[in-house]
Amino acid sequence: MTTAPARPPELRDFYENPDVPVASGAPRSIRQARMLAKALRGGERPQTVLDIGCGDGTAAATAAPCLRGHRIVGVDWSQDALRRARTRLPYAVRGELTGGGLPFGTGTADAVLFSEVVEHLVDPDAALDEIRRVLHPGGHLMLSTPNLAAWYNRALLLAGVQPVFSEVSLRAVHGRPGSEVVGHLRLYTARALREFVTAAGFDVVRLAGAPFHGVPRPLRPLDRLACARPPLASILLLHARRT
Numbered sequence: 568m569t570t571a572p573a574r575p576p577e578l579r580d581f582y583e584n585p586d587v588p589v590a591s592g593a594p595r596s597i598r599q600a601r602m603l604a605k606a607l608r609g610g611e612r613p614q615t616v617l618d619i620g621c622g623d624g625t626a627a628a629t630a631a632p633c634l635r636g637h638r639i640v641g642v643d644w645s646q647d648a649l650r651r652a653r654t655r656l657p658y659a660v661r662g663e664l665t666g667g668g669l670p671f672g673t674g675t676a677d678a679v680l681f682s683e684v685v686e687h688l689v690d691p692d693a694a695l696d697e698i699r700r701v702l703h704p705g706g707h708l709m710l711s712t713p714n715l716a717a718w719y720n721r722a723l724l725l726a727g728v729q730p731v732f733s734e735v736s737l738r739a740v741h742g743r744p745g746s747e748v749v750g751h752l753r754l755y756t757a758r759a760l761r762e763f764v765t766a767a768g769f770d771v772v773r774l775a776g777a778p779f780h781g782v783p784r785p786l787r788p789l790d791r792l793a794c795a796r797p798p799l800a801s802i803l804l805l806h807a808r809r810t
Contacts, residue, residue: 593629593780594777594778594780595626595682595683595711595777595778595780595802595804596625596626596629596630596682597629597630597633598775598777598804599630599680599682599709599711599777599804600629600630600631600632600633600634601633602709602773602775602804602806603616603630603633603634603678603680603707603709603806604633604634606678606707606709606772606806607634607637607677607678607707613636613637613638614637614638614677614678615637615638615640615675615676615677615678616634616637616638616639616640616676616677616678616679616680617640617642617669617671617676617678617679617680617701618630618639618640618641618642618656618679618680618682619642619643619662619664619669619679619680619681619684619698620642620643620644620664620681620682620683620684620687621641621642621643621648621652621656621659622643622645622648622651622652623648623651623652623655624641624651624652624653624654624655624656624659625655626680626682627639627641627652627655627656627680628655628656630680637677638658639656639657639658640656640658640659640660641656641658641659641660642659642660642661642662642669642670643659643661643662644661644662644663644664646661649661664688664690664693664694664697664698665690665693665694665697666693666696666697666700667697667700668697669697669698669700669701671701672701673700673701674700674701674702674703674704674706675701675703676701676702676703676706677702677703677706677707678702678706678707678708678709679698679701679702679706679707679708679709680709681698681708681709681710681711682709682710682711683711683712683713683802684712685710685712685753685755686712686713686732686751686752686753686754686755687750687751687752687753688752688753689752691753691763692767695763695764695767695768695769696767699767699768699769699809702809703809704809704810705808705809706808706809707806707807707808707809708764708769708805708806708807708808708809709804709805709806710760710764710804710805710807711777711802711803711804711805712754712755712760712802712803713731713732713751713754713779713801713802713803714732714755714756714757714776714797714798714799714800714801714802714803715730715732715733715754715755715756715759716756716757716798716799717730717731717732717779717793717799717800717801718789718790718793718799718800718801719731719782719786719801720732721799723743723744728742728743728744729741729742729743730743730754731743731744731745731779731781732751732754733751733754734748734749734750734751734752736748737750745781755803756798757774757797757798757803758798760774760803760805761774761805764805764807765807768809768810769807769808769809769810770807770808770810771805771806771807772806772807772808773805773806774797774803774804774805774806775794775797775800775803775804775805775806776793776794776795776796776797776799776800776801776802776803776804777794777800777801777802777803777804778790778791778793778794778800778801778802779801779802782801
């Protein structure tokens with residue numbers, strides 16, 4: 568995933584490790600793409616959509632059928648992820664989420680997909696500043712991130728168990744369900760995400776929920792039901808516009 572500079576060597580190595588997951592579930596990608604397609608509807612020309620933190624390109628490739636006619640450009644910091652993304656996307660370039668670190672001019676992008684990246688960042692404030700720079704006024708930000716206050720995390724905390732999505736180590740999972748280390752550094756509730764994005768110079772248009780592909784199969788109907796209440800959903804999908 569794309570991260571900010573000045574990362575410890577251990578973190579840099581972590582994200583260049585080909586065994587680290589760089590893709591998430593298709594349901595979130597499809598819901599997010601449909602939200603963006605609706606926002607872009609009626610445009611007079613093909614729109615430029617940057618998938619920042621594109622990982623291996625799976626999410627953008629899944630979203631592409633919903634965004635026909637628009638130009639999707641994958642952007643990531645990890646060279647390993649980019650090698651895989653180029654097998655799925657026509658355009659994939661390297662970029663940093665710092666001042667001027669994205670290889671695009673100011674105000675040149677119509678929309679940014681920012682899918683489950685912000686939770687990996689050392690400096691999320693600098694990242695949103697850079698995204699705001701490349702978007703033109705009124706441009707769309709489609710951000711998704713795991714929900715710290717997902718319905719099952721509330722129950723886990725009451726039981727004294729570390730919430731799903733949270734991590735205390737980059738070496739192993741400790742104190743929470745699951746076995747996969749994915750490098751989450753920041754976690755948001757629905758309220759915190761709204762406030763964070765608004766403070767960065769965006770107007771929030773909509774906050775929706777999406778299911779999490781890692782929920783055990785017997786609980787998936789309940790997880791889908793929770794999407795109707797974004798503060799309880801597994802994944803937060805936020806649509807905002809640059810002011």
